[in-house]
Amino acid sequence: MRLISQIFQPVVTIPKGAKIKNTEITCKSQKLLLECGLVRPTSAGLFTLLPLARRAVTKIENIIHRCLEEVGAQRITLPCLTSAKLWAASGRLDDVGPELIKVEDRHGKKFLLAPTHEEAIADLLADVGPISYKQLPFTLYQIGNKYRDEQRPKHGLLRAREFSMMDAYSVHASHSCAADTYSALTRAYTKIFRTLDLPVLRVQAPTGEMGGTLSHEWQLPSSAGEDTVAVCPSCSHTTLANETEECAKCGKEIERVNSIEVSHTFVLGTRYSEPLQVNCVGPDSSAPLHMGCYGIGITRLLAAILEVLSSDKSMRWPIEVAPYSAVVIGPKEGSKEWLKHDFDRVLGVAQRIHENGYRGDVLVDDRHGLTIGKRLMMADRIGYPFIIVCGKSALETPPRYELYRSTGGEAPTPQLLTIDELLTVMNERKNNINIEYRENVVV
Ligand SMILES: [Zn+2]
Structure with a gap:
């Protein structure tokens, strides 16, 4: 991992x-x-x-x-x-x-x-x-x-x-x-x-x-x-911007x-x-x-x-292009959550995601000396499409994880999901294409 x-x-x-x-x-x-x-x-x-x-x-x-x-x-x-x-x-x-x-x-x-x-x-x-x-x-x-x-x-x-x-x-x-x-x-x-x-x-x-x-x-x-391109707001006819103010197809006023x-x-x-x-x-x-x-x-x-x-502060990607599709953030070292949900458990969560359609495309944020909030902010800045946090709810039985989606704009609100629910949500992604990361794909 x-x-x-x-x-x-x-x-x-x-x-x-x-x-x-x-x-x-x-x-x-x-x-x-x-x-x-x-x-x-x-x-x-x-x-x-x-x-x-x-x-x-x-x-x-x-x-x-x-x-x-x-x-x-x-x-x-x-x-x-x-x-x-x-x-x-x-x-x-x-x-x-x-x-x-x-x-x-x-x-x-x-x-x-x-x-x-x-x-x-x-x-x-x-x-x-x-x-x-x-x-x-x-x-x-x-x-x-x-x-x-x-x-x-x-x-x-x-x-x-x-x-x-x-x-x-x-x-x-x-x-x-x-x-x-x-x-x-x-x-x-x-x-x-x-x-x-x-x-x-x-x-x-x-x-x-x-x-x-x-x-x-x-x-x-x-x-x-x-x-600059000239787009007709009515019929979407698009041309390279030129002198004309009217759409050649429908006569409506064009936008540049x-x-x-x-x-x-x-x-x-x-x-x-x-x-x-x-x-x-x-x-x-x-x-x-x-x-x-x-x-x-x-x-x-x-x-x-x-x-x-992207915004001025945070990168955003199509899910198919993001450098990694997912990042898993564990608790801060020494916290109450850490005692029950240590690094091995965090790696286990990442491993399940890796095995469920994200092979080679999951990162683990192992900087346990930093708070969850700080690492969440950094992950949001890079724009990983799925940010999974092992926070307070990870102490529940069964553990529930916070899923943040990088969709731009306002501060993201998390979904609380069990590992199985998490994998289901992550597999419902758009286009439903195989996201596994491979070097030099041979079709
Ligand atoms: Zn038109």
């Missing part, structure tokens, strides 16, 4: 208006993650994810894996370094310009730390090609770090220079096939955001420097967002809200296959492949979740 005293979680208090590693603290998620000991900046726009944040990210990754594998996508890993030659061939070396982090090896060969991998995928296909139309379609995806040399990195993980992304690439013989896969993948996206219980909006967007024929941004409304772009999807057509000469061999002739690409900013999504759900 994991004990809180063993968790590497360097908490700090940040004075108002402080600069940390040359970066201003400008938003809630940045402040909470740093103060609660979940991340540490190493320099402007670069962050170390500490154990609790790393677990939350792994949980997000696992949800993404499941939803993508369900629609047939296959996971790969591409190198972070992409040859600059490929980006010169696609024309993006100059287009993206100063945001690219360029490096050179000892032989003078030029590379870049890739912000995205369309060129690398096209090169992979060219390398194994020619590809027969009979092999198509397929979708490859990866989860890894991406790089963008932001002029002014800010808002912590919302706009970092190194960030984790899921990027998927679909490969097709025709435009209509690409459109079908685009629909399937965007349905998987909807499922991902629904599992996370986030009101992410799909908004048609210009294709920009990425190119292609169709694109959507996936926007999460949040006051910390740097984007700030939002965070958590994902972007594109039908690319032959934007990359043509310059990089990736062809599909059909029954009669050969033609450039069609591609689609799909990204989700994972570390940005983590920060966006905290922006939307």
